[in-house]
């Protein structure tokens with residue numbers, strides 16, 4: 542049932558403990574949202590799960606296998622795919638070619654072209670497929686990168702602030718896209734600030750604060766938690 546199991550994981554950068562003794566389970570088939578104020582350690586926890594950093598302490602399991610010592614590439618081969626916080630599409634290349642590059646990992650020929658069309662349509666990028674990726678709006682670049690992550694057909698999709706810089710309408714479409722992939726069986730772990738988006742997609746929520754798990758549970762229980770409102774919603778409303 543647990544696709545990802547993070548056990549007692551900490552990450553220190555010199556004197557700063559960015560992630561502290563975190564236990565986190567992501568169940569197969571769920572959309573799990575990780576929320577918390579800026580600097581809470583969300584992106585660091587992501588990078589630990591995907592293997593971009595080794596943890597200072599603790600272990601990480603994927604599908605019951607201890608992957609703590611595995612490199613990112615090995616984790617991708619096991620079925621993880623990540624979209625980092627900063628978009629990293631190939632801006633000098635056309636949109637279509639960005640998708641092709643991602644698909645080439647597993648498909649070729651007619652199969653690759655069919656999947657290319659399907660993804661472009663799904664991402665609302667068919668009309669702009671000939672444009673350079675750098676000429677897209679910020680929201681569209683985010684979609685393109687989500688598409689590149691999806692092209693790997695991961696078991697687990699990890700998204701770090703996928704809706705940053707998107708309009709409310711684009712944010713809503715992104716939520717629907719994530720839900721449609723989840724309905725096909727993909728497990729999703731998403732870091733997000735936008736509470737409307739979290740409401741739209743989350744089945745379970747974990748709140749991180751100062752590197753530690755602060756609260757977890759159903760969205761309803763999190764929203765009712767006054768301590769969460771203080772650390773998270775309060776700060777969000779302030780800026």
Ligand code: ADP
Nearest residue numbers: 554557559577578579580581582583584585586
């Ligand atoms: P969040 O994504 O929740 O905003 P981060 O995980 O990016 O938080 O950062 C958590 C804390 O760790 C912050 O204080 C940040 O400055 C620090 N931090 C993150 N990455 C590094 C790094 N590579 N080196 C040093 N400190 C870092």
Ligand code: MG
Nearest residue numbers: 583584585626
């Ligand atoms: Mg972050």
